[in-house]
Amino acid sequence: MKKITIGEAARRSGVKVPTVRYYESIGLLAAPSRSEGNQRSFEPADINRLTFIRHARELGFEIEAIRTLLTLQDDPHQSCASADAIAKARLVEVEQRIRSLMALKAELETMVEGCGHGRVDQCRVIEVLADHGQCTHSHH
Amino acid sequence: MKKITIGEAARRSGVKVPTVRYYESIGLLAAPSRSEGNQRSFEPADINRLTFIRHARELGFEIEAIRTLLTLQDDPHQSCASADAIAKARLVEVEQRIRSLMALKAELETMVEGCGHGRVDQCRVIEVLADHGQCTHSHH
């Protein structure tokens, strides 16, 4: 069994070196064994776990949600209801975020289109920001 | 001229009290005059400025961008090219963010649909996270 250094683990998982150490420090990743010279030596399973974490982070899951998902993964005989609930909650969040970004996009487009490239006192960018009543959406 | 307390300013602008003080501390809002008892006393113009800031924050502009927008607002004879550039950059960011959230939404939907509500070892939520190769999108 060849030793996997932290740099190698980082490369293989796509998680940066300081971030790997950070995940260890918050207990998301078990502390690996060490070499004679005190350097971390990872197992292939650690790479999988790091990849799992990276992917979940890319999907916008928070660290605490990932912690729950990882304990579920560690015990495959449990019900997946929690995992399902976490993913569903995240889906609702994402849908909400998309809706609000769409409204935002419309508002920004109005601002940019309305800007006659003249002076500030004719500029819709400033104007729209100054007066919320002119928004295409009214509330958050 | 009636004095506007920080609580009143907060209610009228929609910015929270500690956040108003925070904006003052970072120089986004000029320090208002004080009452005899050392309490902040705001002007109507401050409410406008706070509303402007809140709205810009809701649109996702960063504090430094808002600082620039505010200096533009303060001098209406300037060219609005900077304001336009800031809004355009923000629009590009928002469009990018919407695209990636749509991909994300699709991926989360696959996960949630695939979950048979049984045990974790049959759960697509965990499975998809564990194996990035199964994603509907491949890269970020």
Added chain:
DNA sequence: CCTACATCCTCTAGCGACTAGAGGTGCAAG
């Protein structure tokens, strides 16, 4: 064996944009 250099180690501090809490003061109503 020595040196150069990349990589590793720990530790602390910083980022953005607030938010929370401690411990104290001001002010208006009853």
Added chain:
DNA sequence: CTTGCACCTCTAGTCGCTAGAGGATGTAGG
């Protein structure tokens, strides 16, 4: 006069890293 809320300052905490200091280790070439 007392109750109670709103205000004051200050520090520290949040999240998820990221950067940097200052030193040790590991490896490849000469």
